[in-house]
Amino acid sequence: MEGVLLTGTATAGLAGECVRCLAPIEDEVHVTLQELYVYADQHDRAAEHDDRDLDDETSRLEDDLLDLEPLLRDAVVLALPFQPLCMDDCPGLCTECGARLADDPDHSHDAPIDPRWAGLQQLQAEPTQDPHD
Numbered sequence: 266m267e268g269v270l271l272t273g274t275a276t277a278g279l280a281g282e283c284v285r286c287l288a289p290i291e292d293e294v295h296v297t298l299q300e301l302y303v304y305a306d307q308h309d310r311a312a313e314h315d316d317r318d319l320d321d322e323t324s325r326l327e328d329d330l331l332d333l334e335p336l337l338r339d340a341v342v343l344a345l346p347f348q349p350l351c352m353d354d355c356p357g358l359c360t361e362c363g364a365r366l367a368d369d370p371d372h373s374h375d376a377p378i379d380p381r382w383a384g385l386q387q388l389q390a391e392p393t394q395d396p397h398d
């Protein structure tokens with residue numbers, strides 16, 4: 266009986282962006298919590314003898330209250346997806362125009378112009394007068 270063992274579950278709402286296409290994502294995470302909250306005086310006594318097991322990370326009861334926030338925060342952060350996606354096979358964005366490929370999977374572009382020749386394309390685009398007109 267060195268403290269209070271807390272077990273429970275929590276649900277948190279998630280809001281973020283897809284890492285591939287930047288579409289907004291809303292989701293939920295469910296976490297299970299288990300933590301031993303050590304009686305404050307016991308912690309101090311134990312720390313004098315052995316600081317290997319009880320360090321500053323140890324959760325402690327404070328005036329018979331326990332602070333859920335650090336526990337909850339750590340559990341939720343660990344449950345967050347490392348690279349959130351709007352769907353498992355999100356195709357991302359078009360590298361040419363930035364369109365979201367999931368919305369417009371079939372669109373295509375002409376072959377990209379080599380930037381060194383781009384100037385020539387401009388000359389070509391200028392209106393050419395037909396000499397016989």
Ligand SMILES: [Zn+2]
Pocket residue numbers: 283284285286287288350351352355356357
């Ligand atoms: Zn996406």
Ligand SMILES: [Zn+2]
Pocket residue numbers: 359360361362363364372373374
């Ligand atoms: Zn495109």
